[in-house]
Amino acid sequence: MGIFDRLDQVVSRTVDAINEITFVFTPMAATPNGRSKPDASRSAIEDGKGVFDYIETEYGIELGVRKSYREANDLRALQTGREAFLSVDRAYFPTVADEPQQGDIFEFPEKPDLPRFEVVSVRRDGMSRLSIRLVHLGSQA
Amino acid sequence: MNPDRLVVRLAAVAALNNFLRAPFPTLAGGMIFDSRIQPMEDFKTKKVFPFCIVYTDYDRDHWEHHTVNVKTDRLLTVTFELLVAQVTELPHDEGFVVSQPNTDSELETTLDIFEYQVAKAFKADNAAADCWRHLMVSYVNVISRRGATVEGGSKLAARQITVEAKMPRGPANGALAPAVAHFLDELEKHEEYQERVPVIREMYQSAASLSHAEQLLQTMGWTSEAGHLIGYERGPEVLLPDDIVYVDQSGDPLP
Numbered sequence: 315m316g317i318f319d320r321l322d323q324v325v326s327r328t329v330d331a332i333n334e335i336t337f338v339f340t341p342m343a344a345t346p347n348g349r350s351k352p353d354a355s356r357s358a359i360e361d362g363k364g365v366f367d368y369i370e371t372e373y374g375i376e377l378g379v380r381k382s383y384r385e386a387n388d389l390r391a392l393q394t395g396r397e398a399f400l401s402v403d404r405a406y407f408p409t410v411a412d413e414p415q416q417g418d419i420f421e422f423p424e425k426p427d428l429p430r431f432e433v434v435s436v437r438r439d440g441m442s443r444l445s446i447r448l449v450h451l452g453s454q455a
Numbered sequence: 456m457n458p459d460r461l462v463v464r465l466a467a468v469a470a471l472n473n474f475l476r477a478p479f480p481t482l483a484g485g486m487i488f489d490s491r492i493q494p495m496e497d498f499k500t501k502k503v504f505p506f507c508i509v510y511t512d513y514d515r516d517h518w519e520h521h522t523v524n525v526k527t528d529r530l531l532t533v534t535f536e537l538l539v540a541q542v543t544e545l546p547h548d549e550g551f552v553v554s555q556p557n558t559d560s561e562l563e564t565t566l567d568i569f570e571y572q573v574a575k576a577f578k579a580d581n582a583a584a585d586c587w588r589h590l591m592v593s594y595v596n597v598i599s600r601r602g603a604t605v606e607g608g609s610k611l612a613a614r615q616i617t618v619e620a621k622m623p624r625g626p627a628n629g630a631l632a633p634a635v636a637h638f639l640d641e642l643e644k645h646e647e648y649q650e651r652v653p654v655i656r657e658m659y660q661s662a663a664s665l666s667h668a669e670q671l672l673q674t675m676g677w678t679s680e681a682g683h684l685i686g687y688e689r690g691p692e693v694l695l696p697d698d699i700v701y702v703d704q705s706g707d708p709l710p
Contacts, residue, residue: 342556345475345485346472346475346485346486346487346488346646347468347487347488347489348646348647349647416493417493434494435494439530
């Protein structure tokens with residue numbers, strides 16, 4: 315392991331130690347259009363640590379614009395919301411198959427005011443962490 | 456407005472995934488999504504391309520009203536997005552496998568085969584395809600467009616097919632067309648839909664509890680006052696008595 319990889323891991327753990335929030339990770343499985351159920355083939359994490367961001371954001375809603383065919387409109391309604399991101403050390407997920415997938419659930423038991431979150435996308439940050447985009451399932455907190 | 460649009464969408468999905476049972480009519484297998492909002496990515500393990508997403512986009516003149524009822528056709532656009540990505544490289548000696556194209560040319564061949572299978576699925580003999588054929592009465596416009604990208608880190612070729620068809624606006628009397636009824640019965644057998652189907656059926660059938668005058672008021676979109684003036688009252692049906700005496704201009708009873 316190179317010195318920079320080692321440094322990155324040290325930084326990653328330090329970041330977690332300072333900013334950590336405890337999460338519970340529940341893998342879910344669903345048919346393409348069905349409701350999801352816990353996926354027993356992948357392991358859940360009861361006591362994970364990660365860095366959670368919940369940033370306020372405002373954006374228009376797009377209404378199916380397919381320009382070359384029929385003109386459509388962007389909706390005039392604006393949605394104000396919060397974008398939820400979770401950064402987690404890849405050490406929690408030993409193989410690619412263990413990594414979170416779209417539809418999996420994250421909960422934050424230390425913060426009971428936060429709703430449950432569903433995974434939208436998972437990207438590796440190029441180093442030792444995963445950057446996970448979430449959508450809330452309950453009301454925003 | 457009737458629930459035809461949502462039934463068309465459910466029928467399209469069910470026709471393309473064969474109610475999520477093998478044999479699947481297309482190379483996407485069960486990966487046919489209804490109006491998917493989440494981005495397409497994260498296909499690391501179980502989920503592999505190709506797949507298809509069904510949307511109902513553009514619905515024109517679908518609200519029944521006396522001003523549109525007779526003059527114009529209702530037009531509905533159903534959009535299919537077919538995506539095929541190169542995810543696995545097969546050894547060259549294994550030859551062409553439709554679901555795992557190796558070259559750009561093979562990718563395009565796979566995509567075209569995919570579209571052919573989609574078109575064919577709506578001609579099949581099953582409740583979903585039959586419901587589609589019943590509701591999409593007449594195709595006005597069928598357009599297929601092609602796109603491709605390498606930006607997601609894999610080669611991906613896509614086709615967007617828009618099918619614009621004339622659609623019925625009724626029936627306004629709460630009757631359920633046999634093709635729709637049969638499809639809803641089939642759909643209800645599946646866990647994912649069994650709670651939704653009764654809601655849809657109720658939307659079709661709710662007008663049955665209205666009087667003829669109320670059904671007409673609802674279809675024509677008249678104000679209650681206009682309805683009253685031309686003799687269509689809300690509430691219980693107004694029936695004329697048997698002993699009506701018709702009179703001529705001078706007030707004498709007509710024979």
